[in-house]
Amino acid sequence: MSSTSILFAGKKKVSNQKLRGGYYTPKILSDYMVDWAIRSETDNILEPSCGDGNFIESALNKLNRFNTDAPSSIISVELNREEIQKAKKRAEYINSNTILSWKNDDFFRTYMVLKKKKINVVLGNPPFIRFQHFDNESRELAFSHLRDSGYKPTKLSNTWAAFVQLSIELLSEGGRLAMVVPAEILQVQYASELRQRITQQFEQIILVTFKKLVFPDIQQEVVLLLADNKRKVLNGNCTFHTVEIEDEYDLHNETLEKKVFHSGAKHACGNIKWTSFFLKQEEFHNIYDFNKEGKIKSLKNYAAVNVGIVTGRNKFFILDKEVVSEYKLDKFIIPLVGKTNGLNKLRFTKKDFKSFSLENPAYLLQLQNIDYSKFTKGLKEYIALGEQEDVHLGYKCRIRKRWYDVPSTHISEGFLFRQIYKNPLLVSNKANVACTDTIHRVILKDKDINIEQLSASFINSFTFAWSEIVGRSYGGGVLELEPSEAIELPMPYVESIPLDLDLIDKEIRNNNIEKVLDYVDQKILIEHFGYQKHEVALLRQTWINLRDRRIYRSKSK
16 A cells, blocks of 8 residues: 555534534623513513523523512423523522423424413524434424424524524514524525514514624624514514624623614515625615616526535545556546635636646546446555545445445536635636536536626626625635525626726736726726716625625634
């Protein structure tokens, strides 16, 4: 066996804490939310995932401040037995006449019992468990209840969304909801139905976001979802407020009063991503007016967008020149690019690929349709090395007929950034190379479409600003575009407009993206489509504001 040291390490094992979504709310947050939500000594309160009792302690202290003998009640649900015992002990130290009810069970299993209760306040921090770790039995229960309530849950839904949706269903008319939820609620596709329904179910919604992470142990942005006055009948006339503060220590009324503003209030604010509500009023209406006009078609009219190649273990399947040479794999590879930092240009040429391959693994092991009898000694040795390190046992590998056959390796005419830091980019694939799933493949729908003209037309303030609205940002300040989102990007493609493609390519390579924006905006948006300069300037500012907000949040920790 070769002496070359190759590590094919996969993803780290998921911790038990992550599997059960057990990240508890700082007391300063639970105190604030309780203070906002509980307004009467007779409130009947539900905490559907009480953990070790932060919200329970805050609620009992708030109820005691009413200084009355009037009874209130708190129902606390928690699946983990050890955690609910901690919560009970904390409650025992607080003298209160509040009626406490403890349910050590799955919230979705107790849901039908809870429906018989009169609940006018729901508090909490629902578990953040991703869909792939959502217990099957629990998910089926949750989805059954959701369907009964008129929802259409998808298999990509995470647990927190089901908690919020069903908690709302348990609320009485006039009730209030105060929950810590992932910032995903602002933008992910699987929460679109929740966003739409919640604006119909409450008269007023306040979203509080933080520039700094308030859960320092995890790279997960959160928002406070404060929904007031649940309606008896669904109605789209919702007043929406957004608040952005530095951190949890800004949570006091004086700060909030200064920072709250109405963001397109009392419009049908359901089926759009809530990220846009952090725009100024004029920015918000300007970009939605642009989109509503329909003068500019979307990218899906010109191209399909597919994910790049999913290998199952990049460290095994994507090779550098040394490994190719050592195992004599030249006949079993295709050229490939796997990092967007190598694509910062209008056109990716063969010369660009040569430079990229000098510093990066840039060759995909491609064995499909090659009979085993043609495998060389070096190839067999390399495959054996992968099996020694259990590459073949990974899910995507083991479901294949031959674990080392990577599917769907077709080469596209263009590349589109999937993960974006400063700005999105559509790049012409002049090098005719493949790409990994960190990059999307852009496949033209018509052979007459000029891929370089399409790529150049993509660089305009409307497309850039809209990408920040339709994409989603997680921790780290990176914007992510999925194919279903990318194809909806506005695409002012007009082949007859004379654009200096060489100039555009040069300026992109020199990191002068705003100079390119100035040029393309003038040529396409202003001269061809007839938009006013101040309208286009406002689009540019919209993009800059949303981009800078996203990036700043990654640095303010």
